[in-house]
Amino acid sequence: MDSLQEFDPSNPSNTSSINININTTIATNSSSSSSSPCSTLSRYENQKRRDWNTFGQYLRNHRPPLSLSRCSGAHVLEFLRYLDQFGKTKVHIQLCPFFGNPNPPAPCPCPLRQAWGSLDALIGRLRAAFEEHGGKPEANAFGARAVRLYLREVRDSQAKARGISYEKKKRKRPPESSTSSTNSTTSTVLPVQAILPPAPPSAS
Numbered sequence: 001m002d003s004l005q006e007f008d009p010s011n012p013s014n015t016s017s018i019n020i021n022i023n024t025t026i027a028t029n030s031s032s033s034s035s036s037p038c039s040t041l042s043r044y045e046n047q048k049r050r051d052w053n054t055f056g057q058y059l060r061n062h063r064p065p066l067s068l069s070r071c072s073g074a075h076v077l078e079f080l081r082y083l084d085q086f087g088k089t090k091v092h093i094q095l096c097p098f099f100g101n102p103n104p105p106a107p108c109p110c111p112l113r114q115a116w117g118s119l120d121a122l123i124g125r126l127r128a129a130f131e132e133h134g135g136k137p138e139a140n141a142f143g144a145r146a147v148r149l150y151l152r153e154v155r156d157s158q159a160k161a162r163g164i165s166y167e168k169k170k171r172k173r174p175p176e177s178s179t180s181s182t183n184s185t186t187s188t189v190l191p192v193q194a195i196l197p198p199a200p201p202s203a204s
Contacts, residue, residue, distance in 0.1 A: 073144025087114040
């Protein structure tokens with residue numbers, strides 16, 4: 001389980017003193033999954049369990065401590081912004097000469113943030129874990145409108161700053177093989193001789 005020290009949102013000095021390896025929370029690969037007692041679980045399930053435990057510890061270390069029943073969308077947003085300090089994705093500011101450049105030719109002092117894709121996947125896992133632990137869908141703070149809007153804003157702003165597109169590619173339907181089309185033709189169109197009744201015998 002990841003170790004989260006006490007976190008007080010009103011005291012910014014606590015933020016810089018927190019030591020946490022957030023990669024174990026949002027990354028999809030972890031070497032510890034192989035030594036987990038539930039080794040039969042999928043990688044997704046293992047990651048979801050770690051995310052849930054980490055968020056639960058974050059609530060316990062919150063000042064004042066928060067129970068899951070009192071957790072709202074605002075607290076989820078606070079958690080996501082808190083994770084930004086551990087990000088590894090360069091997000092250029094508008095005054096940066098590399099703003100909108102997907103391949104900047106030189107380093108710059110722009111801040112590091114959590115990538116939108118990592119945050120989106122994290123919220124998806126926590127949203128599923130909440131309901132698996134008995135939470136009602138209508139009370140799921142991870143599915144709150146404010147959280148969805150925040151993720152959309154992060155996606156759009158990072159797409160512009162990094163010069164990349166997050167648009168989902170439409171899946172192309174595989175073309176039908178010539179063999180299947182030939183079989184369907186021969187199975188539905190029969191020769192005329194096969195459907196006509198036999199001719200009556202000649203009267204001569």
